[in-house]
Amino acid sequence: MDVLLIAESRPPADVLEGLLRGLDSAGATGVEVLVGGSWVLAAHRVNPINQAQVRAALEPGTNGTTGGRIVEPTTSFLTSADFTSTPTQVAIGQAVFGGRRIPVVAGPCAVETRDTMASIAAAVAGAGATGLRGGAFKPQTLVYNFQGLGRSGLEVLAEVGREAGLFTVTEVMSPEVAGDIERYVDALQVGSRNMQNFDLLKRVGRSSRPVILKRGYFATVEEFLRAGEYVVTHGNPNVILCERGIRTFESQASKFILDLNAIAFLKRRTHLPVVADPSHGSGRRELVTALARAAVAAGADGLMIEVHPEPDASWTGDRAQTIDVQEFGRLVEQVDAVARAVGREVLVR
Amino acid sequence: MDVLLIAESRPPADVLEGLLRGLDSAGATGVEVLVGGSWVLAAHRVNPINQAQVRAALEPGTNGTTGGRIVEPTTSFLTSADFTSTPTQVAIGQAVFGGRRIPVVAGPCAVETRDTMASIAAAVAGAGATGLRGGAFKPQTLVYNFQGLGRSGLEVLAEVGREAGLFTVTEVMSPEVAGDIERYVDALQVGSRNMQNFDLLKRVGRSSRPVILKRGYFATVEEFLRAGEYVVTHGNPNVILCERGIRTFESQASKFILDLNAIAFLKRRTHLPVVADPSHGSGRRELVTALARAAVAAGADGLMIEVHPEPDASWTGDRAQTIDVQEFGRLVEQVDAVARAVGREVLVR
Amino acid sequence: MDVLLIAESRPPADVLEGLLRGLDSAGATGVEVLVGGSWVLAAHRVNPINQAQVRAALEPGTNGTTGGRIVEPTTSFLTSADFTSTPTQVAIGQAVFGGRRIPVVAGPCAVETRDTMASIAAAVAGAGATGLRGGAFKPQTLVYNFQGLGRSGLEVLAEVGREAGLFTVTEVMSPEVAGDIERYVDALQVGSRNMQNFDLLKRVGRSSRPVILKRGYFATVEEFLRAGEYVVTHGNPNVILCERGIRTFESQASKFILDLNAIAFLKRRTHLPVVADPSHGSGRRELVTALARAAVAAGADGLMIEVHPEPDASWTGDRAQTIDVQEFGRLVEQVDAVARAVGREVLVR
Amino acid sequence: MDVLLIAESRPPADVLEGLLRGLDSAGATGVEVLVGGSWVLAAHRVNPINQAQVRAALEPGTNGTTGGRIVEPTTSFLTSADFTSTPTQVAIGQAVFGGRRIPVVAGPCAVETRDTMASIAAAVAGAGATGLRGGAFKPQTLVYNFQGLGRSGLEVLAEVGREAGLFTVTEVMSPEVAGDIERYVDALQVGSRNMQNFDLLKRVGRSSRPVILKRGYFATVEEFLRAGEYVVTHGNPNVILCERGIRTFESQASKFILDLNAIAFLKRRTHLPVVADPSHGSGRRELVTALARAAVAAGADGLMIEVHPEPDASWTGDRAQTIDVQEFGRLVEQVDAVARAVGREVLVR
Missing domain, CATH: 3.30.70 (Alpha-Beta Plaits)
Known part of the structure; x- marks a missing residue:
């Protein structure tokens, strides 16, 4: 028992x-x-x-x-809406997730050169983003593919974010590097493939940095919440849940299916903020803007978008799902319009 | 060859x-x-x-x-956006699918008594619906469950729809009854379980009635289009594709996952109108309104919604996904706001 | 109620x-x-x-x-092992499914010329098959693909089967052609895509011919049994359930996954015989023999195998999953050895 | 590039x-x-x-x-059958995986008391097992569930295995504890949820202990091989791949589906040994023996089975999939018969 x-x-x-x-x-x-x-x-x-x-x-x-x-717990407890009916608001830098405003985090799949990163940061900040993302340690299914710049990538990300007035977030793949990452960036991301890496969840649960926890592309909503429960029970209440697409029988029309049912459901089942990543959630850049609008219409509290000045020249395999900065501008405008239709906003006007 | x-x-x-x-x-x-x-x-x-x-x-x-x-065809041809770049508009009664306006079809899972149907029709028409749905022939996985009123249900549906000024649509489960259904209602629906019933597709392809073709909950987007191709090649160009949720590993948080990736993708891949059914697409009434908003934000050209005055007293097993008329009113208002944010509209104001 | x-x-x-x-x-x-x-x-x-x-x-x-x-039925009833603990034996021609002996049905995807069919029939009969399969009406996802020879195919199948001493089975796609098919062949097959075509299930339920009911590649085991219940409740107790692979996230290594868990489960949950189709169940000819062995080891009461003298020259798209007659010979030998290890047999020795 | x-x-x-x-x-x-x-x-x-x-x-x-x-690698390379056509044999203790003999690893989900473990070890060794499994560090989706005895569990496992003449294997959940585990047991297991924990894969790749790598229940066969490639490229050629069931739309009839297509496919695609875990691969104890037979018939090079003297009293949540020692005896006998039918053997007679 x-x-x-x-x-x-x-x-x-x-x-x-x-x-x-x-x-x-x-x-x-x-x-x-x-x-x-x-x-x-x-x-x-x-x-x-x-x-x-x-x-x-x-x-x-x-x-x-x-x-x-x-x-006698048989399910999530501290993360449940039954535990508290007050929505949790999680602040990263100046941005707040879980309030009326809908923050947008943008950036490339992997941190590249300082120049590229500075250009992306300036562009997305100008278009309305509040956060900058970019991987320094990249999970790759194939060992031979580029696995990120490591610590030097963290430095670039932190510096460029600071200059552009954007908070920064990057993925932490294992407890060993968590300390380094905490020193450089404002928030830790747990990637989809690590959603059931319980030792990692415990480690970020002991961090003072907010955590963006991505849903395993294989995980039920119940398992997703249970992963969040690991983080919260280890002392870190600042958890943002991120729906990023699930794996289904369909893989041609889009690589994953963004599960907006989960977003609508989670907004009732938990007090934690819930954001969407339509880039990974589709794997196809031509669908990203439409799905970003849909996610906000479904109730998402934020967005994570892969952006690169030249998507087809980006360093990693996510090219197909990365939009360019012009499209990112359109996305923010359109999402802002939808946000206002549901009583919220992306941009300060 | x-x-x-x-x-x-x-x-x-x-x-x-x-x-x-x-x-x-x-x-x-x-x-x-x-x-x-x-x-x-x-x-x-x-x-x-x-x-x-x-x-x-x-x-x-x-x-x-x-x-x-x-x-030498290896994929859909006549339904492809490569065949014609002009969006096809499909009229059912006064409503047009595929234009600026977004028609909403509402009604119970199964046709019930004349009184119940009249009350539903009046209510949904008042709230902004333009079409009335209701099954007279119901597919049921369990042979012992209620399978619809049959022909007498068609009569009720037709009469009540006419009185309320709503077009009518009902499911045709086999070629034998197609003739009867054509006489009574304005449009034929092919259900999800029949999306690969090729003889039925050929039969509705020879009909003069527009067809609402539901995606098999098991079908890829490519297979969905191929099903539409069966209808079009048999002479009926008036096909509306309806995304209604796919089956995935998740079945607790929601029974199916509404695949909005498919809607965004189909809007680029075909010239046919694409609508969404968030009722079947979730199986949970508390998610329907949020998903209806999301579907329209993603680009849906119409909505199909299960509505009943007393969902828990409705005659079939879809109670859990059926909303009441008050919620339907809220749904239409909210969806209209989102529609306007994307340059379209549900209601005439 | x-x-x-x-x-x-x-x-x-x-x-x-x-x-x-x-x-x-x-x-x-x-x-x-x-x-x-x-x-x-x-x-x-x-x-x-x-x-x-x-x-x-x-x-x-x-x-x-x-x-x-x-x-008050909430699940399958007549097909359940709770209804009768005596295994149902279904005879087709001289073969009995559900007993100690394990019949093997073999043949091409579609009926082709009389010569080809005669050569296949002779070869598979010689190797130990007891039934001949071949489609005269072919379900095709793409309307432009070959849909079978129709009635003339039935004639060929019946004649060739008789000559080779094999019982015959072919797919019935809609109630309209059921009568014709009953006249020509010994057993009716309901295909995977029609497992929830309830009007078809009712029609074969009124037939005096045994029915081989294929599992929908999208259907739970519970739904599969419910489909069988449709047939049995309409008067036909001679139902053979056929597991033929389910659709999952995996589609590269094999097109479908043969669900042997379902076979082991069904052998406890129903009194009906359960057979396996490792050809459709994998979509890859190089896996067929290994999966046929595995199916029998798991408890399958029979096998359905696609065989063609020149698989790559066969008339339909199932080439990749069709084995040649030499491989079929090896398959029967190996399956017989496994059958004997579990107290059964394929060949009479 | x-x-x-x-x-x-x-x-x-x-x-x-x-x-x-x-x-x-x-x-x-x-x-x-x-x-x-x-x-x-x-x-x-x-x-x-x-x-x-x-x-x-x-x-x-x-x-x-x-x-x-x-x-320019676009897929697995060192683990591919194209790299070497000679099957790799991996020895753990006296047992060899990948040869004619089929080793069986048995034991409880989690290490429990010394007495329980000793009784299990004696029983399974007597029935023909060659390895002992048991978790000292347990992945649990719910943080409140028992997570294993930790290091003291390792001690018990090692001691008991030595006494019974069984090699020992246990799961390593994170790089931090790998050193401890290497000291105590003969082989390291990477669990299903960690199949894409790339830092862990690199760590076990630097180990001198053989690795049993479980397939992610969400992973394609290609991704599974790529995970193996991580281990091999980091210096450890002694990798045993373990199919343990995948997640599909079916979760009632059995919790996971044991993918025997994958076993048949992998035996052609890689030179590494491939084993099966029908306990996790079904989640139902009444299916385990049938699936163990099927796995060996499909070509599996070994088996992992959850066994406990009183399954319903075992300490973790895997009770439903755990068989008792009597059933384990039957399983080994039946699997041995099937093994001999395919030219192999489990028991030395």
């Missing part, structure tokens, strides 16, 4: 002590304090017979606590 | 005669005149060596024809 | 009369006698309040009946 | 030096020596114009090398 102990405030040391003793005599293993604010403690394999002891230790007023409760 | 012979106008009888002889001596089997307007003739298993003979018979001026060409 | 009335024997006319009156006053619509042997009667939309009346009419001894019961 | 330089033997230092200079002046980035035996060097973004320089440095005899060639 897995249990979760919840109290409104962290109990004093002696109460905590008592609880841990209670759990121990209830046969619990793997007892772990998950979050310290809205205080939550998880324990595995608690002997149901001895739960009474644990329950007693959580009684309101016992040992001076405010009281608490025991939950 | 399968070949297609195309001429701008139907050749005179003697030229046609010559062509058929030519095909015969080229070893062709299954020679068939497919459409009579933009004249197309298909032949199977033509001996490549003897094609010259066929080709000669199509020479411009030969025997007084305007000339023609031979195509 | 949909209900099903079941009695061990068909009640006398006056009891039936009483039941129908009872159903009528219970508000039932669509009352239908489904099968006459193990007698079953279905009624839709029965008013729950008045069910007592119906129930009373079914009391054992009431009006001289043997008694019966009312079921 | 990504290129791969291949020579039969590692060139002398001065030639290597020359090559690296050549690549540098060709504009290459990310130059990396991948494997040292069959020597391979990868370089990214090589300027095509300057490739001649690189090519020259590889000329046979140039600078005393044996010659080499340049490949």
Whole structure:
């Protein structure tokens, strides 16, 4: 029996002590304090017979606590709209995800030269983007393909973002490089292929940087939320969920299918902000603008768009889904119009 | 070798005669005149060596024809945007699909009593719908479930639609009942499960009624177009394609995934109008309005929505995806706002 | 409320009369006698309040009946292993499906010339096949592709099968041609794309010919059984279920995935025989023999294999999945060895 | 342009030096020596114009090398059957994967108490297993579920395996713990969810332990091979590919579908051994034995089976797919019979 102990405030040391003793005599293993604010403690394999002891230790007023409760979790909990009905707003730099304004993050698949990056940053900032994306460490299915510039890419991204007044975000592929990435950029992205890399989720859960968590292209919405729960329970409440397309039987008309059902569903099921990536979500540049409009109409709180001055000359294999800066300008204009039709806005006018 | 012979106008009888002889001596089997307007003739298993003979018979001026060409089709042809760049507009009653205005078809899953139908028709017409839907012959995966009122349902649908000033559409499940359905309603719907029922496609291809062709929940976009090609080649150019959700690994958060990538793609790949059914496309009523907005933002030329005064009391199993008339009113208002943001409109203001 | 009335024997006319009156006053619509042997009667939309009346009419001894019961079906019923634990054996010609022996049906995708067919029939009969397959009416996704020889193909198939001592089976695509097909061949095949063509299922349910029902490549196992239920409830108990591959995200390594989980599951869930088609189930000839072995190891009661003397010269698009007669010989030998390892056999030795 | 330089033997230092200079002046980035035996060097973004320089440095005899060639890889290379037609045999302990004998690895989902593990090990060894599996670090979609005993689990696994004469294998979830795991067990398993955790693949590629690489339940066969390529190019040729079921639209009849098409395909496409896990590949214990037979009939080189004395009392959520020791005995007997029918064997008789 897995249990979760919840109290409104962290109990004093002696109460905590008592609880841990209670759990121990209830046969619990793997007892772990998950979050310290809205205080939550998880324990595995608690002997149901001895739960009474644990329950007693959580009684309101016992040992001076405010009281608490025991939950046997079978699904996401802290990320659920049942936990709090107040939408969580996540700030990255000056931008806020989850409010009336809809931030747009733009940039190339991979960080390239300083000049290219500076030109992209200036162009997308001018068109209305608030964030800059670009991979320094690139997941590639084929080992022989370009895997990013690494640390030097981080430097370029950070510098160029600062100059253009854009916040920066880049993918973190493994715990080892998380520290470096935190030093350089404003937000960490967990990529689709790592959505169930649980050690990575725990690591970004211990970060002070906001996390953009991409949905596994293979993951149900329930599994997506459970991945978010890993991050939140490890101490980081600033999670933005990003729908980026799922894998289906269709792969010719578009490489993935952007799941807007999931966006509409998630807006009711969780208090976290939900954004869309129509670039990966289609794999085809000629569909990106239409899907960006659709995502915002469905309720998305933000957009991530791959942009490059010369998409067909970009360094990585995502060329087919990358739009140029002119198209990005049109996209922002059109998305802004749709946003206003649903009571929101992209641009400050 | 399968070949297609195309001429701008139907050749005179003697030229046609010559062509058929030519095909015969080229070893062709299954020679068939497919459409009579933009004249197309298909032949199977033509001996490549003897094609010259066929080709000669199509020479411009030969025997007084305007000339023609031979195509070896490997994909859809008449439904392709390569065939004509002019968008096809399909009229059903007063409504036009494929123009600036976005018609909305609403109604219950199955035709129920005359009173219920009249109340639905009045309500949805008042809210801005232009068409009325309702099944008289219902496909049911389980043989024991209610399979529709049959002919008496057609009568009710036709009568109620006429009174409310709405065009009517209903599903035709097999060639046998197509004649009856044509007599009662304004447009024929081919359901998702019948998208590859080729004899049915041929039958509606010989109808004078417009056809709303639903995408198989299992079909690629290419296969969807090929199904449309069956209808068009059999003489009926008035085909409206309807995206209604595909089956993926996700079935909890929503029963199907509405494939808006397909809508954006089809708007570029075909000249036919493309509409969306967010009711079947999600299976969840709380997602319908958001997905209706998204579909129009993605470029949909129309919407089909399941509406019932008391969804949970409706006669068939689609209760979970049926919205009530109040929600339908909100849906139309919100969709109209999004439509205007993309230069179109649902309501006449 | 949909209900099903079941009695061990068909009640006398006056009891039936009483039941129908009872159903009528219970508000039932669509009352239908489904099968006459193990007698079953279905009624839709029965008013729950008045069910007592119906129930009373079914009391054992009431009006001289043997008694019966009312079921509210939410899933397959007559095809379920819960209905009878005795495996159903279906005979086609001399072959029996569902017993110790494992029949193999072989032949080309489409019926071609009489000579080709005779050569195939002789070859596969010599190698151990007991049935001959070949399409006279071919479903084709592209309207321009060869759609079969039609009736003349049926004649060839019947004649050639008779000469070679093989039973014959061919696909029936629509109710209109079912009568013709019944006259010529020994068993009717419902193709994958028609698994949810409910009017066709009802028609073959009224046939005296056994039915090989192919699983929709898009259908869950539950839906597959429900399709079988349509056939059985319309009077035809001789249904053979055929797993032929499902559509997944994978389409390069093989076109479909042969779902052997389904075979193992169905052998426990239904009393009907279950066969496998590894030709369509892979779309690749080099995988067919290995998958045929695997299907029999998983419990398949028969095999359907596409064979042609010159696969690359066959008339339809299934060339890639068709094996030649030499490979068919190897396949039968290897499958027989595996069959014997699981206590069954293909060949009589 | 990504290129791969291949020579039969590692060139002398001065030639290597020359090559690296050549690549540098060709504009290459990310130059990396991948494997040292069959020597391979990868370089990214090589300027095509300057490739001649690189090519020259590889000329046979140039600078005393044996010659080499340049490949522009677009797919897997070292793992391909085109690279070597000799099947790779991978030894773990006394067992060899890829030969005539078919090793069976058995054990619980997670390592539990020493007593439970000892009882399982004795039972499966007695029934014919050659390897013992059990997770000490468990991936769990829900953070609140039991995540394994960690290092103490490794100790138990190692000790118990040694006593029972079984080799041991356990899952490595992240590079951090790889060192510990290498010390305790004979082989490393990369789990399905980590198949595209590229940093983990590189880490196990630098290990001296054989690797059992599970296919991502979401991954195409091509992507699966590419994951194997990551391991091999980082220096570890001892890779065993494990098919463990893919995610499809079906999730009721079985949780995943064991893809035996992939096994038949991989046996032709790669020289690496391929094993099957019918426990995860179905998620249902009543299907495991039938699918194990089928996997071996399809060509599998080994099996991984979840076994527990009391499946319903096991510590993790995989209860439904775990068989008991009696069933495991039957499974081995039946699989051995099928193995012998295809010219192989499980048991030594």
